[in-house]
Amino acid sequence: MQYELEFPCKKEDLAPLRAGDTVLVSGTIYTARDAAHKRMTELLEEGKPLPFKLEGSAVYYVGPTPEKPGQVIGSAGPTTSGRMDAYAPRLLDLGLAAMIGKGARSPAVKEAVVRNGAVYLAALGGAGALMSGSVRELEIIAWPDLGCEAVRRLRVEKMPLTVILDTQGGDLYQSGPAAYLASLGSSQG
């Protein structure tokens, strides 16, 4: 199935999505990777506000290349999400609706996704030029000292993503390879 989603979103919009579905994401999303997650967690410890509202938001794990004059953004594909596993359950419990990245997540993240009715979406790893085509506006909203790791607000249009973890516990990284291997078994059997 293919769906379209606008962020920020309501959790009920995520309920129909299933692992393996395609989603075209539009609206406002935020970038954050290792260093920004560390700082956001420190702000939470101190009881201070985060650079953006978590509730209903999507975070894209990306550190883009610098934009050339006249470009909105440089190359902008996903980084490995597993490095954010230590921080993600807390953000999900505080209302984060979607994470965008690539690669497997920990059992704790999977549980937090189901518990909160959130989703984990994959962008195409190593396809930064293609992914950047969906970005219409970019603004650095926190920690410019972090360079490529600064928090950016992006306005995106129909960014093509694949559902990896859904609200029901589905996981494409398990079911996808299993379905392919099963197809070999049935064709040989």
Add this chain to the structure above:
Amino acid sequence: MKTITRQQITEAVARLCIQANTSLPADVAAALARARKEEPWPLAAQTLGFLEENLEIARQKDLPICQDTGSACLFCQVGSEVKIEGDLTEALNEGVRQGYTRGYLRKSIVGDPLRRVNTEDNTPAFIHTELTAGDKLTITLMPKGGGAENMSRLAMLKPADGVEGVKKFVVDCVKQAGSNPCPPIILGVGIGGTFDQVALLAKKALLRPLDTPHPDPFYAALEKELLDLVNATGVGPQGFGGRTTALGLAIETLPTHVASLPVAVNINCHVTRRASVEL
């Protein structure tokens, strides 16, 4: 003696940085195209098609193929009849500094592994130098992404583990990496040598073009067998499932100690970038 100036080296490296990050070597692009045609699983074939489209967009819009423009891994072969004017390491680092700045490439290096402050110019480069005969300086750049590098592994196997132990280690490494290193991947496998040398062998194996098998038929056959085993894991492009888990696999070996069987697997993503220049 032939004299090569610091400026010649710096300018050559700067160009390599930009060239390597915006266009893939022909053998890697060809392997991707062939994999898409031969991929039996529809979602996997579609995903490989998007990766080919990405190469085309990068070319048209003059964008880096991947946002992780990598650690600058440099391999230098210095002829014994070459005189380098000035400091080679400084000349190479200045080339990386200029190339990553001029080319709007991402600066991905922190100056200290624990205190983690970005050096803001992608230096230092990771430099390997070999002395050779002749009057040429050959410089090869491999920008190496962090996601795939992180999934690489090394083991000191026992000689009794033999070739079966090596096969198991490589396949386990690929399964454990799963979707993380942006499959389809390319594998560099080092076998033999010492603890430090085997990791470098694995990295050097990634420099060999994918259409060039190992010159020793024994290892050429092992490369093919290992690639087939890896492509039977089902991981597939992006880890979504399918046949094309890897586009290529190269083995490099060294003699080793009677007690040792070192093995290293250096994983690279489908954006396996390399570019060379001869001065």
